Amino acid sequence: MGAGAANDAQHRKVEEELAVPLRDIYLYAVCFVMLILVVIGLFQLVGALLAFFDPTGGVYRFPLVDGEAEIKRRLADEHPGATEEELAALVREERERLEAEERARRNFWRLERLVNALAYIVIAFPIYRYHWRKVRAGT
Numbered sequence: 001m002g003a004g005a006a007n008d009a010q011h012r013k014v015e016e017e018l019a020v021p022l023r024d025i026y027l028y029a030v031c032f033v034m035l036i037l038v039v040i041g042l043f044q045l046v047g048a049l050l051a052f053f054d055p056t057g058g059v060y061r062f063p064l065v066d067g068e069a070e071i072k073r074r075l076a077d078e079h080p081g082a083t084e085e086e087l088a089a090l091v092r093e094e095r096e097r098l099e100a101e102e103r104a105r106r107n108f109w110r111l112e113r114l115v116n117a118l119a120y121i122v123i124a125f126p127i128y129r130y131h132w133r134k135v136r137a138g139t
Helices: 003-018 022-051 068-078 084-138
Strands: none
Touching: 022 084, 068 084
């Protein structure tokens, strides 16, 4: 065996020892990304659960679009023969309706945050676990 052939064999041996199978790179990359998504989901879950106990309704406030004067003007146009007392009652009813809509939007937003956080965890964790088991079985 010549010096060149021995050199080639030694070179191949070093390459084989240093070569990381593409499958392992894929498995570790998927595990890393899914683990990050699970952590993000856990942080979002904590935030979503805390939002249920926030009396102010959380960061996102949905202000009433129309001011009282605008509501009164609109209702006066819709009910031209209404007295001031009737208009005041209509304004109160409209204001209550708008506030109820705002509460419903806030509750929906809280629930949506909770579902999104759970979706991160429920989807990412099984994918992470599957790929991590493949990594462990391969080593």
